[in-house]
Amino acid sequence: MLEALRANEELAGCHQGRRCFILANGPSVKSLDLTVLEGETVISVSNGYLHGHFMRFAPKYHIVPQITYGTMTEDQVARWFTEMHENIGEAELFLNETEAGIVAERNLFAGRKVRYVALRTNIDEVTDTSIIDIAKPIPRIDSVPVLALMIALHMGFKNIILLGVDHDSWRSGYYTYAFDLKAQADMDYSVTSDGKILSPNYDTFQSLARLWRQYRRLGMIASANGVRIINGGIGGELDEFERIPLKLLLSPDKVQ
Structure with missing residues (x-):
């Protein structure tokens, strides 16, 4: 696995100075025209291949926590990965090291570039503002956009734009997506079949506090390295980054 991690060294700064869009799966995405991302560098996550017009903007990278x-x-994981492989086009895939065994044993993602990260450490122990090196063990996460941010920072993007990173299910009490799940339908036992969150507020808020600390630390790292993280989504509760509407971001005089 150390050899697989070292392969990520070649990604350091590979998109230096460019911009990317991290497309998450929050329900606010339903209000966005994703076809405007055609020609952009897009990073999708988890079940994101179920977004409408997915192959129009054809993400370059796809990330799974x-x-x-x-x-x-x-x-069930093998069925999900098979569905994923059939629907993410030519995207380069990032998985955690814990999935290396099942991928190898079942010959999943044949012909696709698969990279691994090692989610082992604690972001609260990160005390400096150096870019986190994904060729080494990195902090564990509470939500996949955090992993996507670490990868995007490692690859040198100067402007990182978040879409669909809502994190507002604690207000409604329901966890929903911008689409209907397929292979993973009814597999989240922390919610009812209609998405009602089963965890008590105490547990939910503890998780949210960890998550917000992760975003804040990555925001500090980005700022110290001249990187802008922008929330280009509609609504949601993530307030750690400046918010600029997607339409403005795509105008000729805005961030590139």
Whole structure:
């Protein structure tokens, strides 16, 4: 696995000075015209291949967080990965090291470039503002956009624009997506079949506090390295980054 991690060294600064869009899966995305991302460097996550017009903007990278086995069996993970492989075009894939075994044993993602990260450390122990090196063990995450941000920073993007990073389900009490799930439908046991969150508020708020600390630390790292993280989404509760509407971001005189 150390060799697989070292392969990420070649990604350091590979998109230096450019911009990218991290497309998450919050329901606010339904209010966006994603076809405007055609020709942009897009990073999609998890079930994001279910977004409408996905192949129009054809993400260059697709990221999946660590799988929690026990809530999903290996057979269920394999079915999900098979569906993913069939629907993410030519995207380069990032998985956590815990998935290396099942990918190798079941010959998943044949012909696709698959990279691995090692989610092992704690972001609260990150005390400096150096870009986090994904060729080494990196902090564990509470939401996949955090991992996408670490990867985008490592690759040298100067402007990183978030879409669909809503994090507002705690207000409504329901966890929903911008689309209907397929292979992963009814596999989240932390919610009911209609998406109602089962966790008590205490647990939810503890998780949110960890998540916001992760965003704040990455915001500090970005700022110290001349990188702008922009929330280009509609609505949502993430308030750690400046918010600029997507339409303005895509105008000729805005960030590139």
